[in-house]
Amino acid sequence: MARTALVTGGSRGIGAAISQTLKAQGYAVAATYAGNDEAAAKFSEETGIKTYKWNVGDYEDSKAGIARVEADLGPIDVVVANAGITRDAPFHKMTPEQWHDVVNTNLTGVFNTIHPIWPGMRERKFGRVIVISSINGQKGQFGQVNYAATKAGDLGIVKSLAQEGARFNITANAICPGYIGTDMVMAVPEKVRESIIAQIPVGRLGEPEEIARCVAFLAADDAGFITGSTLTANGGQFFV
Numbered sequence: 001m002a003r004t005a006l007v008t009g010g011s012r013g014i015g016a017a018i019s020q021t022l023k024a025q026g027y028a029v030a031a032t033y034a035g036n037d038e039a040a041a042k043f044s045e046e047t048g049i050k051t052y053k054w055n056v057g058d059y060e061d062s063k064a065g066i067a068r069v070e071a072d073l074g075p076i077d078v079v080v081a082n083a084g085i086t087r088d089a090p091f092h093k094m095t096p097e098q099w100h101d102v103v104n105t106n107l108t109g110v111f112n113t114i115h116p117i118w119p120g121m122r123e124r125k126f127g128r129v130i131v132i133s134s135i136n137g138q139k140g141q142f143g144q145v146n147y148a149a150t151k152a153g154d155l156g157i158v159k160s161l162a163q164e165g166a167r168f169n170i171t172a173n174a175i176c177p178g179y180i181g182t183d184m185v186m187a188v189p190e191k192v193r194e195s196i197i198a199q200i201p202v203g204r205l206g207e208p209e210e211i212a213r214c215v216a217f218l219a220a221d222d223a224g225f226i227t228g229s230t231l232t233a234n235g236g237q238f239f240v
């Protein structure tokens, strides 16, 4: 039987490519989003992938949404915690609201996404947990104290879950993308984007599909020995 995958933030950007790649590989895929109904409807129409709307920052919302997905598609075997936001500002100008918004979506949202799925994975003795972190969680970034903190936190989550999940055949891994040409990156001023590209040895932004193939690799049934790892895909910009 086809395995079931949940991709949060799976209707746009990197998440959309992940959803489509997993579908192409035979997974039954559910993609979630937060509020952009138009983009989600267009995505569903074009791909045939069902979308679900909830805020990953809200535990009860996440739990109820996940129950809906499992009622529709069956137990979730692969969870990709991809939904994320930026609220950039230099630290001296960063507001508590900017801090809390990013922590709530990018870090608490990862907890809220994995926690309701975890007991079922333990019972069924199979699971693949994949968290989309970031190059800036590895190296830090000017103007991103909030974002870098959450993305570094993701690495702590997977390293701990890898230890807790190992005897249940559940793996937990993180992917650290470098700069990928999605709305998130296209929203930064062109001059800044050019200066970013100048720092990437391969001389270009990454494609969402290049992250999706990392997910497919880690999600596979025969990837059971890879756990607690961080897969870096950044065009050579930063080596850990």
Ligand SMILES: NC(=O)c1ccc[n+]([C@@H]2O[C@H](COP(=O)([O-])OP(=O)(O)OC[C@H]3O[C@@H](n4cnc5c(N)ncnc54)[C@H](OP(=O)(O)O)[C@@H]3O)[C@@H](O)[C@H]2O)c1
Binding pocket: 008, 009, 010, 011, 012, 013, 014, 015, 032, 033, 034, 035, 036, 037, 039, 054, 055, 056, 057, 082, 083, 084, 085, 105, 109, 132, 133, 134, 135, 176, 177, 178, 179, 180, 181, 182, 183, 184, 185
């Ligand atoms: N782009 C990059 O260069 C880059 C680099 C490193 C890491 N990343 C990470 O990769 C992930 C995807 O980034 P992206 O560039 O593809 O982002 P994106 O194009 O902005 O898409 C974000 C997706 O997440 C959803 N989302 C945002 N907040 C949410 C919430 N509270 N609850 C549920 N869904 C929510 C959005 O839903 P709506 O459509 O409803 O808004 C959308 O589907 C993020 O975790 C990001 O930090 C990105």
